[in-house]
Amino acid sequence: MLEAVIGRVPALRPARLPGFCVHEACRAGTGLGFPVLVAREGAETPGLLADLTSAEAERIAWYEAGYDAVERAVEAGADTVSARIWLPQRDRWEVGAAWTLSDWAPRWAALKTEGARRFVAEAERIGPEAANARYHAILVRVASALRARAEPMPATIRRQMQENDLKIVSQDIGYAKFFSVEDYHLNHALFAGGMSETLDRAAFVSGDASVVLPYDPVRDRVMLVEQFRMGPMARGEPSPWTLEAIAGRVDPGESPEEAALREAGEEAGITIRRLIAGPRYYPSPGAKTEYVYSYVGLADLDDAATSLGGVADEGEDIRTHLLPFEKLLELVNTGEAGNAPLMLLALWLERNRERLRAEA
Structure with missing residues (x-):
């Protein structure tokens, strides 16, 4: 993490911070993965003491948004040293269970380290305040990239990437909020041999998404959700409310399957009994990074299953529809x-409907 944020690993000395313990930060009862120091009389937490330049300390200040830097005495061997530590701002997060590096590393280390590199790169382009506002979106983007590397699309007839097949001349960020738009100048290998001229291209960067269509094979009915959508509105659709399957971004630290189950609860208030994987695909690979994991979710969809749903603090306003499959x-x-x-x-x-109905 230090290498990712400040560009090097400085000399580190073991040290102990008296009067504090370490817990996981939470929001709405859900663990966020990262640690926070919590004052507790009689406690002591181990750490590492680093000597940094002022520029390196400033970079860490970029990264540690949501914390306040304070000076505290730490014990380094036989010495007592005044060191800068980072305490969470009041009421910013809830305090969860005790945090340990050994529990954190398997799930979060690769994601948070790559996320730190990406954060620093964006902070240098758009400023630390804007990058901190996008930190969750940055982690979504990094998690998508890690999944793409771990589970690449099959390549039986399409070209397989070779060394020097792609040269990125420059990369910049044209827009960065919930989504981002990245501008590239690049050269790529040609089917006829050689390399292309330098091309000016842009990518609309969003994260991987999970989509689940709830289906009751006994009643032979599905559940759809309806909500207002910006895409149809901006295109000029007279009534920009759309019928959809349940969907949402895959959050950092969760799997596409976990995202599908979570979204089913948030958007429709239902519990999926079993997820059956459907197609995986890029909806619009000419410009969009989004990759979709789709599922049919077996569920009990009785007449009482319809409801209003959505996460209020995300501006979601959703109603559900129960429909016979033929109506779909x-x-x-x-x-x-x-x-x-x-x-x-x-x-x-x-x-696959008849098979699912026969199994039910």
């Missing part, structure tokens, strides 16, 4: 179910 196909055919994730899952379910 009708909506696909008329275009009212006019978005690719729902259409693909409807067609996947049409092909």
Whole structure:
């Protein structure tokens, strides 16, 4: 982490901080993965004492948004030294369970270290305040990249990347909030041999997403959600409320399956009994980084299952619809179910429906 944030690993000395213990930061009862120091009489926490330049200390200050730097006495061997430590700002996070590096590392180390590198790169371009506002989005983007490396698309007939097939001449950030737009100048290998001219290209950067279509094979019905959508509104759609499968971004530290189950609870208030994997795909690879994991979720969809849902502090306003499967196909055919994730899952379910009903 130090190398990622300040560019080097300085000399480190073991040290002990009296009067504090370490716990996981939480929000709404959910662990966020990172540690915070909590004052506690009689406690002591081990750490590492580093000598930094003022520029390196400033970089750490960029990264440690949400904390206040204070001076405290730490014990380094036989010496007592005044050191800068970082305490969480009041009421910013809840305090969760005790935190240990051994528990944190398997789930978070690769993600948070890559995220630190990405954060510093963005902070240098758009400023630390804007980068801190995007920290969650940065982690979403990094988690997507790690999944892409761990589970690349099959390459049986398409070109497989070779060394020197791609040269990125420059990269810049044109827009950065919940999503970002990145501008590239690059050269890539040509099918006829050689390299392309330097191309000016842009990518709309979002994270991986999970989509789940709840299906009750006994009642042969599905659940759709309806909500206001910016894409149709900005295009000029007269009524920009859309019928969709349940969907959402895969959060840092969770799997696509965990995201699908979480979104089913948040958007529709239902519990999925079993997830069945459907297609995985890039919806629009010409410009978008989004990669979709899609599922059919087996559930009990009785008449009481409809509700209003969504996460209020994310501005979600959602209502649910229970429909016979044949009605879903009708909506696909008329275009009212006019978005690719729902259409693909409807067609996947049409092909597998009889088997699922027989198993049920």
